[in-house]
Amino acid sequence: MSNPDSLSSPDTSRALNMPPSIVSWDGPEDRENPRNWSNHRRWTVTVVVSFFTFISPVASSISSPSLSAISADLKIQPGSILENMTLSIFVLAYAIGPLFWAPLSELCGRLIVLQVSNIRTDISFQAFNTICAFAKTPTQLLVFRFLAGFGGAAPQSVGGAIVGDMWSPTERGTAMSLYSIAPLVGPSTGPLVGGWIAQKTNWHWVFWSVSIADAILQIAAFMFLRETYAPEILKRKARSVRKSTENANARSPDCDTIGVAPSQRGMVKPIVFLATEPIVQVFALYMAVLYGVLYLSLTTFVKVFTIQYNEGPGIAGIHYLAIALGSTVGGQLGARVLTRVYLYLKAKNGGIGVPEMRLPLLMVSATTLPIGLLIYGWSVQAHAFWLVPDFGVFIFSIGIGANWTCIQTYLVDSYAIYAASAIAAVSSFRAFAGFGFPLFTDEMYARLGDGWGNSILALICLVIGCPAPFIFYRYGARLRARSNGSSVEQ
Template identity: 30%
Template structure:
């Protein structure tokens, strides 16, 4: 059917004239607009959604210490037990392709609550598994179910905070994705004394609390859904069918919306240089993080002869590095605010990533050449701390840049980068142990990772200089 100049078909245009369409949108200082909520309320709800990410992230690493016990109990090779980490992280990457578009149709809150509820339910099979197959399958489904917060929360934060305010909330969200995995081995190092199932029992409790928290304290944040509810209420109150949102006016069939939304993250990944290159860099960061879960026991147990429980404490160095980076984010945020009023360009988010890209290979070179029995362990710990600092700097800068560069596509953009980064991170457990015990040894294995980090280092500098030009060439990116 021939379209009108406004993009509507002739039948739609005639219908709208008959209805006297009234577009429902936010009023000035509208109290129902999440961006007009009080500062304290926004932070409280940011903490709630970030907590769900923290629990999911911790679930990926809480089970890594002393996998030999479960392998011995089920009489399988250690590689089979390594799959419990690999398939869980793979689920993080695949799940958002479904959950992210659903959140843009049904809203953020129901997707988060359902996702965390399924995470809680499917942790039970692993906790009470009587064979290795049940353990692995339970972890695979739990990882898939728990994947929603990893991408939907980025959209929640974009819903609640203006771009100029988004630095700290995004840092809090990003930090949970790394603090969680690092706390897991610290706790598990001593918890495994009670048996390997104790880690899963703790995980069950955390997953239950992370299901209840958003259910009780998180209202809907997605403007499209909130305005649709308002339009429905107005139609019911007035009997006037002319009240509708912009999205309702140009409504597409559900099947078409789902098809487009499922494909969109892959389209962004393939067609947008920003999404592709930043996803590539974040894939390296995730790969290095999950590599540490297996490399640190080699360095501190086998080389420096620490006990199993004490080895988990080595992750404190990574956490200290992260905290150091969070302290510097005060500087980055103040520079970002000063870079533009009222709104700074997305490139103003990149300085923390630029610094992190420089220190990242330095940390791994230090870790590599302090992996000698006669070199004090503090050297390797310093390398781990520098990695923690670098990881947060790169991740916060990259995440914030992606959200600012694609504000209307935030969830899909996050789903795209999550897919590739989690697939890379999940692959690590299947070969890292062999790599560190190969002829390369722990020193040259760490050096290889440092050289890869060096090759990635120019990415934030290129976008800092040419990012505005690259965004201008994109049909989806912000001006």
Template identity: 40%
Template structure:
């Protein structure tokens, strides 16, 4: 949608840069709310039908966006669309945790994570050319068609993976079973919906990892809000070619996915075999996270100062690729750590998604004022400094002390 923002502003006569950014980032605000509903629901009623319903919500609201009569209706429908599209954020990695063991789930998680990250990257490429040729409304129509195809395939082939729900459907009297015992139905609903907030506010591990991932995820969406000005105004790209500026991130995501899938599990298994008699634990995900975190500030420095110097347009695109490489590897490492650490994986991921989506919503709103005050080089240097301050020290501390911290929280899995 980002390349179509100028056309949307003209169509709806929007003059405020904040409102223009809101049409894009409001989707992320509801992304923060949706996992708080869909994650717990998947731990009560199962993963499959929650995914089906959420996808249908996205389908209906996407076609509504195409024919929205006003700015307010477009923003409202985008909000509901984000709510429907958020289910996969909390539930997708939980399905991986349902199916794969700790030693094997790294590759699967890497492949799963590339979708939510590369989608916002490839989308603007297609959206730029759709907007330039047949108009921005057709971007929403294409999304509707894709959702319809996904719903058709999903309803036919997607099967339930959450063990307590599968057992209850087989008549094993576990309709209200949880990993920590039996509880009444209404008590289970209350506990399920409050659990993500409890994890986010009372687990230092969940809070700090979510804070770091929220920072780099917010920077990711902040880049989206600045690409149009940089490549349209500074480098003179048209709406179609401007979409190609997102390919640097996409290529970085693909390379990061390959590295994460190939070497993430190898590092985990090597450390488990060498130091823990073959028995893994969540902290063995941290060395790969630390390695990944160094790429984030390097990419930001590269992107910001090459754009500041207005050298060849490929240089800032390469910088975004380095940033994307670090983002996807850190994203996968943190999600794997949360899935390995907490008994209720969907709730832990929902808590994580709250901070991610709020950052993705808020960061583009202050992009204009920040870069107007600091310019693009110093502004990205500030963001790089924050990523170093938050993204390096805590993972190192967690590697040495994570197991001791987890033992104090009743919602974490035991290592022994």
């Protein structure tokens, strides 16, 4: 029998023994590099991705004003944990989805993850959000809501990384502010719209309306979104070179066959970050508190203004504008301050930028949360004029918007191509709080009242959030130097 090696030509044998031919960008101005796309194209992608990140949180909270109607139809006891769970279980899926979608985006690219998670598979946000309207039992609704949340978690997982792919650190602040505002304004927009839906029609439309909006967004996504993850683009470029030139040794710099460690490119990366990276751990804990407080407020707002202030669901829903406006102001104003501070500190540091230059704003904005929570809680306790609790909510929402912009930009700067996994670790952990906090809301306020209940939340925000930026500003560089996942851009 002939030796299989004898079937290979001498040229082929020599080719197989040659070292890899690395395929990279065609110079610093290569237009295939997302950093070199036109501003118009980069902003278009940023806006579309932001809308993706917006629509999923809208779905998470839009059913809040309709909880009583849903409970009546599905025979759920009003005010029970089960009733609150029908709202918050969507967010529980955020704790699992990012652990899957984010590292997958680092293996297969960002674009396919966004599209597959939303429409191309049966396990999708679009499909299961629509099916929620046809639920006949509490169990069916819980299952469908969870599966919809799993698909909707993909934009939360990879959106920040997409922004990081396209914008350099000096440009990133403004772009990140637009993206960061979406997951914060979305949860407050849901009840604002859902309140009028609950008042004008039946609860099924809270799900159908989101699905219709998401279908329109999908059309825009197929038209405008392109792959932004540099390793994936170069991998495709290398594949094209191998096909067109018959150079079997053409490889991208990030190709697994030339030495990228499995620990750097595995599906367990977010879990590794959460278990080993102090930066990720502390900010995950802090964001858990912020997200928990946000969803706790979303759950109680309608009850506060319908029961204590005797307003209808539609009018009560308007108060969610305080969260939306506060988050917008915090994110937009914070982004501009963030960029100015970063450029100033970078210039003082000889033109070298480091991620810790994102933290001075956080030192200030972290104080707004306890202040706002105290104003909100004690003004409701005293039945003050409705504008006073709205002002308190506006103040702590400014903090949520500014803080999330700072934290997310800091993570993207620190972990670069692994930013999706770092953000996923934080997003996953915060989702547990978003799910859990609303479950004990009624009992906490029944026992402590609005004043002391919110005072406890303010104390938690003060203890966890205020020292963190000072600590990382001083020791962050040392922690990153010992990290296996940090990949700092300057």
